[in-house]
């Protein structure tokens with residue numbers, strides 16, 4: 001499949017009036033806020049944006065943005081694969097004030113000028129879709145954090161961190 005680059009700017013109202021769909025890719029490396037959160041920023045986002053008018057004549061953007069990224073496992077600090085998917089459900093508004101009148105099932109998107117820059121919009125949607133904690137399903141390091149099953153370890157049973165490291169080393173050497 002040929003991946004076309006997304007335009008940098010669009011006129012979302014014009015596109016909505018014409019019911020235009022735009023698909024294309026955009027590079028995460030250009031996203032100053034999201035890129036540092038990832039292990040691999042050399043990844044493209046695939047965006048499928050549908051501009052339309054709903055039955056109330058409200059201009060909307062639906063569709064999805066997707067990216068396969070890697071973040072740091074919060075247990076072992078090694079990369080873990082995460083598929084980010086954000087489904088858009090936006091209604092375009094000229095101002096915060098006008099956005100108050102939009103139906104609550106939409107996420108308001110304030111576009112004061114004619115043009116909308118797509119990169120910050122897609123970046124924010126992806127940041128919102130990032131999991132709060134990420135770790136390998138079968139991580140080599142098991143902790144009581146984040147898995148919903150906190151293990152209570154009494155003071156005497158608490159393993160010496162150095163012996164844990166030693167046993168980890170031992171298990172990887174045994175091949």
Ligand SMILES: [Zn+2]
Nearest residue numbers: 073076136139
């Ligand atoms: Zn891990």
